Amino acid sequence: MIGFEHLKKISHTSPSKIVFLVIDGVGGLPRPETGKTELESARKPNLDQIAKESICGLIDPVSPGITPGSAPGHLAIFGYDPVKYTVGRGIIAALGIDLELNPEDIAARGNFCTIDNRGIITDRRAGRISTEINTELCQLLNEKITVNGAEILVTPVKEHRFVLILRGEGLSPQLTDSDPQQVGLAPKKVDALSPSAQRTAEIANEFVSRVKSLLQDKAPANMVLLRGFSQHPDIPSMPDIYKLKPAAIAIYPMYRGLAKLVGMQLLPAGDNITDQLKSLHQHYSDYDFFFIHFKATDSRGEDGDFEAKVHAIEEVDAALPNLLNLNPDVLIVTGDHSTPATLAMHSWHPVPFMLRSNWCRFDSVTEFSERACLSGGLGRFAAVEIMPLAMANALKLDKFGA
Amino acid sequence: MIGFEHLKKISHTSPSKIVFLVIDGVGGLPRPETGKTELESARKPNLDQIAKESICGLIDPVSPGITPGSAPGHLAIFGYDPVKYTVGRGIIAALGIDLELNPEDIAARGNFCTIDNRGIITDRRAGRISTEINTELCQLLNEKITVNGAEILVTPVKEHRFVLILRGEGLSPQLTDSDPQQVGLAPKKVDALSPSAQRTAEIANEFVSRVKSLLQDKAPANMVLLRGFSQHPDIPSMPDIYKLKPAAIAIYPMYRGLAKLVGMQLLPAGDNITDQLKSLHQHYSDYDFFFIHFKATDSRGEDGDFEAKVHAIEEVDAALPNLLNLNPDVLIVTGDHSTPATLAMHSWHPVPFMLRSNWCRFDSVTEFSERACLSGGLGRFAAVEIMPLAMANALKLDKFGA
Numbered sequence: 001m002i003g004f005e006h007l008k009k010i011s012h013t014s015p016s017k018i019v020f021l022v023i024d025g026v027g028g029l030p031r032p033e034t035g036k037t038e039l040e041s042a043r044k045p046n047l048d049q050i051a052k053e054s055i056c057g058l059i060d061p062v063s064p065g066i067t068p069g070s071a072p073g074h075l076a077i078f079g080y081d082p083v084k085y086t087v088g089r090g091i092i093a094a095l096g097i098d099l100e101l102n103p104e105d106i107a108a109r110g111n112f113c114t115i116d117n118r119g120i121i122t123d124r125r126a127g128r129i130s131t132e133i134n135t136e137l138c139q140l141l142n143e144k145i146t147v148n149g150a151e152i153l154v155t156p157v158k159e160h161r162f163v164l165i166l167r168g169e170g171l172s173p174q175l176t177d178s179d180p181q182q183v184g185l186a187p188k189k190v191d192a193l194s195p196s197a198q199r200t201a202e203i204a205n206e207f208v209s210r211v212k213s214l215l216q217d218k219a220p221a222n223m224v225l226l227r228g229f230s231q232h233p234d235i236p237s238m239p240d241i242y243k244l245k246p247a248a249i250a251i252y253p254m255y256r257g258l259a260k261l262v263g264m265q266l267l268p269a270g271d272n273i274t275d276q277l278k279s280l281h282q283h284y285s286d287y288d289f290f291f292i293h294f295k296a297t298d299s300r301g302e303d304g305d306f307e308a309k310v311h312a313i314e315e316v317d318a319a320l321p322n323l324l325n326l327n328p329d330v331l332i333v334t335g336d337h338s339t340p341a342t343l344a345m346h347s348w349h350p351v352p353f354m355l356r357s358n359w360c361r362f363d364s365v366t367e368f369s370e371r372a373c374l375s376g377g378l379g380r381f382a383a384v385e386i387m388p389l390a391m392a393n394a395l396k397l398d399k400f401g402a
Numbered sequence: 403m404i405g406f407e408h409l410k411k412i413s414h415t416s417p418s419k420i421v422f423l424v425i426d427g428v429g430g431l432p433r434p435e436t437g438k439t440e441l442e443s444a445r446k447p448n449l450d451q452i453a454k455e456s457i458c459g460l461i462d463p464v465s466p467g468i469t470p471g472s473a474p475g476h477l478a479i480f481g482y483d484p485v486k487y488t489v490g491r492g493i494i495a496a497l498g499i500d501l502e503l504n505p506e507d508i509a510a511r512g513n514f515c516t517i518d519n520r521g522i523i524t525d526r527r528a529g530r531i532s533t534e535i536n537t538e539l540c541q542l543l544n545e546k547i548t549v550n551g552a553e554i555l556v557t558p559v560k561e562h563r564f565v566l567i568l569r570g571e572g573l574s575p576q577l578t579d580s581d582p583q584q585v586g587l588a589p590k591k592v593d594a595l596s597p598s599a600q601r602t603a604e605i606a607n608e609f610v611s612r613v614k615s616l617l618q619d620k621a622p623a624n625m626v627l628l629r630g631f632s633q634h635p636d637i638p639s640m641p642d643i644y645k646l647k648p649a650a651i652a653i654y655p656m657y658r659g660l661a662k663l664v665g666m667q668l669l670p671a672g673d674n675i676t677d678q679l680k681s682l683h684q685h686y687s688d689y690d691f692f693f694i695h696f697k698a699t700d701s702r703g704e705d706g707d708f709e710a711k712v713h714a715i716e717e718v719d720a721a722l723p724n725l726l727n728l729n730p731d732v733l734i735v736t737g738d739h740s741t742p743a744t745l746a747m748h749s750w751h752p753v754p755f756m757l758r759s760n761w762c763r764f765d766s767v768t769e770f771s772e773r774a775c776l777s778g779g780l781g782r783f784a785a786v787e788i789m790p791l792a793m794a795n796a797l798k799l800d801k802f803g804a
Contacts, residue, residue: 001465001466002464002465002468002485003485006485010468359431359742359744359745359749361431361432361751361772363773363776364773375777377776378466378782379776379781379782381466381782385465385466385467387467388465388466388467388468388750389466389467389750390467391467392467392468392469392749392750393467397467397468397469397750398469399469399470399471399747399748400464400468400469400470400471400474400484401470401471401473401474401484401488401489402471402472402473402489402490402491402494402495402630
């Protein structure tokens with residue numbers, strides 16, 4: 001891909017609209033009983049009709065063999081090299097619960113855990129305490145713990161998980177984890193990875209030491225483990241690179257967070273794909289790029305529930321007429337990675353992709369599936385190439401070079 | 403692609419011949435009435451016969467979604483990374499009129515324009531004055547304007563366009579444009595983008611100021627605008643990289659200029675493809691690489707004239723027997739970019755490609771077209787890979803590594 005510095009120069013604003021439907025984890029694997037993947041098993045007349053009018057292919061979100069997390073998966077399809085632009089674990093956790101972050105905040109992912117009387121970890125998840133107990137404990141920490149040099153914000157996530165924010169001036173995320181990632185060891189001291197992080201390391205260690213005193217009688221949640229200290233990454237925004245006015249219609253906080261990270265406006269998304277498409281209609285004239293995120297395909301894939309994933313695909317398909325009636329200049333349908341139900345996890349398999357526009361030079365693919373897209377006109381390609389293709393098909397890119 | 407430093411080491415001279423036929427803008431899009439592209443509509447038995455004996459594919463001159471100008475399009479198919487090796491607008495303009503350039507010359511693209519009595523631009527093209535008036539004005543500037551520190555050469559192009567050459571020692575092209583690219587503003591001062599360009603900026607501004615005095619009564623052409631200050635790029639030559647003795651048979655100056663830039667000898671080209679192939683015969687024993695450039699496909703595509711582009715393809719095809727009778731060891735047919743008549747401009751769509759040699763491992767493609775080449779043995783690939791493929795098929799490349 002040519003660099004952002006070149007894309008900035010050749011991108012221009014125009015009235016044409018790009019709609020980007022991301023069916024999370026849509027790629028799959030054949031079920032042994034039928035030899036068909038989730039997409040091949042679903043009844044999906046609308047997706048297949050789009051395939052007939054599209055140029056199709058298969059995307060590699062990162063590169064062959066690499067299974068992407070949600071952050072690299074989405075950054076790649078938004079045009080960001082997912083190896084160059086990374087989002088730390090702490091920031092991901094904060095985005096995942098819709099925390100408002102300042103650019104200088106340091107975020108860490110936290111676990112409540114259990115230590116024995118010698119200080120050795122016996123359970124990294126504190127017996128998976130309830131979210132209610134977690135919430136009470138976080139409130140306690142927020143009330144009782146103050147540390148010189150930084151404001152401390154502890155926000156509960158589910159069960160034993162929380163997010164720690166250190167807020168203050170001149171803090172650095174160049175820190176090691178306190179979480180040794182196994183039982184039988186003591187929590188580690190947080191170390192500075194650069195001299196400028198020394199003070200922040202002291203603050204983190206001071207926090208942990210106060211927590212230890214405060215929770216000593218709260219077993220099984222009598223200690224915390226911290227990892228993934230990170231700061232909001234410095235990512236060039238989509239409006240800056242592409243001169244787009246982009247908006248996101250995503251229900252889950254993680255995807256809203258990723259969208260915000262790249263400069264999208266967040267629009268109301270309601271509770272399901274039908275609500276999302278209503279919102280698309282309401283705001284269609286105000287933006288020129290829309291990211292619509294559909295989650296259930298990934299969730300059911302991770303559950304290992306093949307049938308339920310098939311139904312989720314059918315649910316998207318059934319909602320599509322209320323997208324197709326807008327007839328966007330460029331319509332893209334793909335996923336951020338594959339989540340085969342037979343594997344019950346994100347996977348490295350390339351993801352079916354289709355792009356429909358008046359200028360897409362459509363191919364002979366007649367179905368939206370892994371096998372069919374293999375013979376598509378785009379072949380197999382890197383997900384970071386999607387955005388230049390979308391922009392070109394929307395006639396928003398000037399010629400490169402004289 | 404492996405780098406030039408490696409290619410230099412493994413390239414060797416041999417008697418085998420490579421003929422590279424570039425059908426400019428050959429790729430297209432289906433016409434709605436028939437669903438067929440220009441290539442699919444043309445009667446082209448010779449091109450189709452070559453396809454049957456070739457390995458086929460589709461090339462991306464720059465990268466997916468990026469529409470190349472003629473310079474990056476050609477540099478890519480000659481094996482140069484078109485993002486790394488760029489040719490400035492001024493140099494392109496100079497090449498386009500066959501100007502002889504010294505390596506240190508600074509070239510700028512110029513427009514005669516109209517300013518009002520407050521110095522505000524009212525027409526960036528001076529009412530598109532005739533080429534005759536342009537020629538007279540350029541002669542006037544050449545005669546009357548001298549500037550300390552550089553020789554000034556003003557050469558007319560068509561209508562309101564000219565090329566300015568600043569010739570002298572220690573000049574720098576690190577300059578901003580004087581052309582504000584819109585009416586209603588005054589021409590801008592030329593600024594130095596680096597301290598070493600300060601003197602050249604002063605020379606350029608002095609030139610503009612002299613022009614303004616000299617042309618004050620010559621409305622509508624009473625001022626000039628300059629842009630794209632640039633110098634002959636420092637490009638490693640094809641003879642140096644590949645140990646080839648390459649020659650170009652191109653009718654239009656721009657393509658002769660690009661060929662010269664990469665170290666090709668220019669051969670007589672006559673007026674049409676028949677003349678070009680006669681020239682190929684005459685010089686066949688003196689060189690081992692021939693670049694033959696055919697322009698009309700691109701011109702008719704840019705005109706938006708689908709039928710005329712089809713005829714241009716048929717014109718090339720009809721001339722081919724006088725190329726095929728030479729039976730070159732490697733014959734490559736492709737374009738530098740697509741120019742779909744339905745878009746009437748250069749486009750980002752990948753370009754059909756075929757390579758015929760005794761060693762090409764030919765595929766099952768039986769037709770030279772966008773759709774047919776999609777299933778070719780080379781798949782979709784970056785145009786910079788063509789030269790190593792050409793060299794390999796000519797058995798001019800040694801093994802890489804022991």
